[in-house]
Amino acid sequence: MRVVIAEDSFVVRAGLVEVVTDRGHEVAAAVGDAETLLDAVAEHRPDVAIVDVRMPPTHTDEGLRAAIRIKAEHPATAILVFSQYVEARYASELLGSSAGGVGYLLKDNVSDVAAFSDALDRVGAGGTALDPEVVRQLLGATRQRERLTTLTPRERDVMVLVAQGRSNRAISQGLSITYSAVEKHIASIFMKLGLGTSDDDNRRVLAVLWFLGG
Structure with a gap:
């Protein structure tokens, strides 16, 4: 697979590049901000984009919002969100934008390289890979909206x-x-x-x- 990586931490970004290439995939670009991610996806048309949630300039939700835009503009590109944070609002929008080819993993909960690689392969093949904590928080947000109605x-x-x-x-x-x-x-x-x-x-x-x- 051709992969684009967006991660603002140089150390984590370098580690992801190593993991992805060791699995035999091609890293077309490894960038540190959301705008460069959008440009890289438009240029390389990757099979999968691995995206962190919080990136420059505000370090809030730029990565996740960029992922939603990628899914809208390049639906053939699968998205694997890899972050420390769950942003329920935008995560729901991302997951609802496609029947497959979407994943959301929490960095602290990935047990080993094999687990990450398996999730990458699944997402790249059009499947889904969701951390249980992400699912729990999304369900909680759904119940919250239902109560407000x-x-x-x-x-x-x-x-x-x-x-x-x-x-x-x-x-x-x-x-x-x-x-x-x-x-x-x-x-x-x-x-x-x-x-x-x-x-x-x-x-x-x-x-x-x-x-x-x-």
């Missing part, structure tokens, strides 16, 4: 103001509803999001995190 329009209005840091009284005035109605809406939101009473967790903060994350 149960909120009524008024509960969503309340959550927008809660996320802005408004008090119950300010929400009451802003939405022209009674204070007790605000309390009832917030209690309903907590129940729908599965946020039970806890001495250790601030349910208001957790609800905002759920809402913004979804």
